[in-house]
Every structure is written in C-alpha cells, then in structure tokens.
Amino acid sequence: MLQAKNSLGVIFFPAFDWAISPTHPEREERLLYTQDQLREEGLFDIEGITEYKPEIATREDVERVHFCVPDVSTVCTKSHLISAGGAIKAAQLVMEGKKDKAFALVRPPGHHAMKVVHGSRGFCNINIEAVMVERIREQYGPLRVAIIDTDCHHGDGTQDIYWHDRNTLFISIHQDGRTLYPGTGFPIELGGPNALGKTLNIPLPPNTSDRGFLHVIDHLVLPVLEDFKPDLIINSAGQDNHFSDPITNMNFSARGYAMLSRKLNPHIAVLEGGYAIQGALPYVNLGICLAMAGLDFDHVREPDFDPAIIEQTPQVTEYIEKLCDEMRKLYFAPPPAPRQGEVSGEHFVRTKDIYYDTDGISESQVESVVMCPDCSGTLKIETWSTVNPLSVGIQIPIDACDRCVGLGKRMLEEAHVKGNYRYIQCINRKEKEYTHYGF
Structure with a gap:
C-alpha cells in the first residue's frame, strides 16, 4: 500500500x-x-x-x-x-x-x-x-x-x-x-x-x-x-x-x-x-x-x-x-524609512482610499502607528465609507511593550470622550481583550 x-x-x-x-x-x-x-x-x-x-x-x-x-x-x-x-x-x-x-x-x-x-x-x-x-x-x-x-x-x-x-x-x-x-x-x-x-x-x-x-x-x-x-x-x-x-x-x-x-x-x-x-x-x-x-x-x-x-x-x-x-x-538592506506616509510626532501616518469592487463601496482611512523600537507599535485607524460613518479601530499588538499598551488604552479612552465616532473597536492582543462599541 x-x-x-x-x-x-x-x-x-x-x-x-x-x-x-x-x-x-x-x-x-x-x-x-x-x-x-x-x-x-x-x-x-x-x-x-x-x-x-x-x-x-x-x-x-x-x-x-x-x-x-x-x-x-x-x-x-x-x-x-x-x-x-x-x-x-x-x-x-x-x-x-x-x-x-x-x-x-x-x-x-x-x-x-x-x-x-x-x-x-x-x-x-x-x-x-x-x-x-x-x-x-x-x-x-x-x-x-x-x-x-x-x-x-x-x-x-x-x-x-x-x-x-x-x-x-x-x-x-x-x-x-x-x-x-x-x-x-x-x-x-x-x-x-x-x-x-x-x-x-x-x-x-x-x-x-x-x-x-x-x-x-x-x-x-x-x-x-x-x-x-x-x-x-x-x-x-x-x-x-x-x-x-x-x-x-x-x-x-x-x-x-x-x-x-x-x-x-x-x-x-x-x-x-x-x-x-x-x-x-x-x-x-x-x-x-x-x-x-x-x-x-x-x-x-x-x-x-x-x-x-x-x-x-x-x-x-x-x-x-x-x-x-x-x-x-x-x-x-531595506531603506531607512517607508516611502508611503509621513512622520507626525511619534506616529507614522498614511492615508488610504479603498474601493470594494464586489460591493461598490468607497472607503477612506487615516492610519497611524506608534514608531516603537521595542514592538510592532500600537495602531489606530480612522475609517469612513459610503455605507458607514466615521469609526475607529485601535490595536495593541501581541508583542506590545508596556508603553504601547498604555498608549493604546489612552487612545481608546480618548475615542470615547473626545471622538465623534459611530463605532469603536479595540483589539488588545497583549491582554486578550476584544471590545466593540456602537453608539
């Protein structure tokens, strides 16, 4: 056999x-x-x-x-x-x-x-x-x-x-x-x-x-x-x-x-x-x-x-x-910095326009990531589309350093208090906490 x-x-x-x-x-x-x-x-x-x-x-x-x-x-x-x-x-x-x-x-x-x-x-x-x-x-x-x-x-x-x-x-x-x-x-x-x-x-x-x-x-x-x-x-x-x-x-x-x-x-x-x-x-x-x-x-x-x-x-x-x-x-031997986006303080920011060809949806994003020498960096994405109003997603990576954990939690708090977001989602991989808020 x-x-x-x-x-x-x-x-x-x-x-x-x-x-x-x-x-x-x-x-x-x-x-x-x-x-x-x-x-x-x-x-x-x-x-x-x-x-x-x-x-x-x-x-x-x-x-x-x-x-x-x-x-x-x-x-x-x-x-x-x-x-x-x-x-x-x-x-x-x-x-x-x-x-x-x-x-x-x-x-x-x-x-x-x-x-x-x-x-x-x-x-x-x-x-x-x-x-x-x-x-x-x-x-x-x-x-x-x-x-x-x-x-x-x-x-x-x-x-x-x-x-x-x-x-x-x-x-x-x-x-x-x-x-x-x-x-x-x-x-x-x-x-x-x-x-x-x-x-x-x-x-x-x-x-x-x-x-x-x-x-x-x-x-x-x-x-x-x-x-x-x-x-x-x-x-x-x-x-x-x-x-x-x-x-x-x-x-x-x-x-x-x-x-x-x-x-x-x-x-x-x-x-x-x-x-x-x-x-x-x-x-x-x-x-x-x-x-x-x-x-x-x-x-x-x-x-x-x-x-x-x-x-x-x-x-x-x-x-x-x-x-x-x-x-x-x-x-x-990669270049010293990405060629898409720009530095803003301690964040690297890029904007994206995305088309969903199957559903005919147009989306815009502003993405910022903490430039961190110790981990993959906390990520924030503000997003809006032809079917959904301004919303935000925050991710604390699985390898997050203590600083990026703290920054991510602060971003989430600010999104609740100051942001004009219809939907808020936080992916906290470090502490295995996944939250979703719709207002």
Whole structure:
C-alpha cells in the first residue's frame, strides 16, 4: 500500500450555499471537480492522507483580526466563518502534531480582505489566513510566521493586515499590478516603520511560466526564509496563475505548482483564487497534495498542456532574474524609512482610499502607528465609507511593550470622550481583550 512520506490532512468546504452569482467564477463548482478528481485518483486511499471537516470560526476569531464596520454579522455569512474554520482546522492538525502538513481546500477566499472591512472586495470578506494565524497565536503563543502568497492577484489584504507586524513575513508573488487587479504589490511596498522589509512583493510579467516562478522560489523566497527562520510557513495557494485561467494572463502549469509546493515545503496551504474549474484546479490541487505528502507527481498532467507553447520568452527570464536580485537587496538592506506616509510626532501616518469592487463601496482611512523600537507599535485607524460613518479601530499588538499598551488604552479612552465616532473597536492582543462599541 502506498504511504505518504509526510502525513497530510485535507479539509474540504465547497460552500454549496454561497456564490456571488450562479455563473460567477467564484462559485461552488470550483471545488466540486477537485473533490471528485482527488477521490477518483485514490488520494484518500494512501496511508497517511486523511480528509477532515472544517471547524466554524467564531465572531471572536474575526474580531481578533479585523475592524468590521459596523460588526462581523453585517460583513460575512456563515459560509465565510466555515471557510476560515477550515483554515483553522488545518493549523490545529499541524500544531497538535496530528498531521505533518495540512491543505485547506475551502471557499470563499480571503486574501483581499484588509484590516478594516466594510464589505466584499476581490470576492473576499474576511481574511481566512489571518484569522487562522491569529487563532493559533492566541492558543499556542507567539510564533514567527511566513505567509507566501502565490495567487495571481496581489494579496493586498494580507499585506495590509501584517504591514506593521515584525513577526510576520509576507511575500506575494503575483502578476504585475499594472496589468491586473488590484493594481498594487510593487517592490516599493516593504512594510511599516516597525516592520520594514517584512513585506516583499514580486510582480511578475504576464506570460511568466514555470521557469520564472521556480526561479523566484530558488533565488529569492528560500534565501529570505532561511534568514527569517519562521516557526510556521503558510502558502496562500491561489491557482489562477495557471495558463488556462480565464481572468489572468500567466503560464504556470499543474506540475509547476506541485514543484513550487515541494520547494517551498509549507506546513499549511490554504486555497485562494483559481477559476479554470475543470481544466486546472483538479490537477493543480492533486499535484499540491502529492507534493505536500512527499509523493511523486510527475504523472499529473492537465488537458492541453504543451510546455513549448507556454514557455516564457528570454526577455521575461531576464526581467525576473534582475527583479530577484533587487528584491534580495531590499530585504537584507531595506531603506531607512517607508516611502508611503509621513512622520507626525511619534506616529507614522498614511492615508488610504479603498474601493470594494464586489460591493461598490468607497472607503477612506487615516492610519497611524506608534514608531516603537521595542514592538510592532500600537495602531489606530480612522475609517469612513459610503455605507458607514466615521469609526475607529485601535490595536495593541501581541508583542506590545508596556508603553504601547498604555498608549493604546489612552487612545481608546480618548475615542470615547473626545471622538465623534459611530463605532469603536479595540483589539488588545497583549491582554486578550476584544471590545466593540456602537453608539
């Protein structure tokens, strides 16, 4: 009987009762074909590979991560909570030593959901990876975490959530934002003043093939991971870089995805995008599962695969090689200060205008973080949108020094006494206190 070298837990949640529309690319069929393929291939007959049901994330799990305006129940459904719960289940299997690896094949996705949530953007309402990471940090203590996002679209939501977190390395490998939604994810985006260099963006040209993606892993991602030394590696395993995907312009293959997974060697993978429902996802997910289990995946071939047709040009290869060289320099020797925002006293302040393309909401923010040499810094975000009045979120980070704890509590008191805020939320990770006020 075939046996997995690495025991693997696979969590399925196709979300039968949630879709943006019956014909939208983000619908339940995304996982139904994959589910059938994995069973037909006998994946769960392999000793060491086991299918699990998801948990259900709680309101507290979401409030540990997000400032939801006006509250959690208005911005996400039960399907979103189960999707996040599937990611949590994957993390629990690994953290409790029940499985060496785990893959959460769940939907709806989450990596476009930012720190503040007024609605849905990029098909995402809550950030399922972040909800997972902060649950296990709450349960198992502080962890150095690396999140490698291989979705074709820039993981702008995950970047936003961890912009100021010096203990989370976020790397996004994506199609250049000048050619694809959300139009962000450039090398200049390196993180906030207390976590500079802990955000890395690798924008790749359209038509990048296996050669380009694997060069990025070998020559940039792996050296950075070796230096950062994470306790946990998470792959936001979006699959819309595939050559057959209907809404992107890349040339990655199923075997390329499997090879990337073998090289990256994540503890946990969480499905994000990928919309070639029949021609790519069943094969890509099979390849990733086999790679995570330490098994051979050379036989995995999707329909219409022709390596000669999808091979990248020499110009694309040269561009990617130069980009990796520059990004290594930015990680190991980041500039002295972020280039987005300005210093105001002991705070670093930046303003943001955000559009929720799925729900048609426009939001504005003023974000300020304490510039602190000892921790990730207390964070304050004032936010208003076309559907919600001025509100505020305050976060005291999990690694907060005594000074930042005190500053955060003072900000909360001032928000009550002096602020003209409709909703007030405080995430106190240091003391595990999560409060929400609406007036």
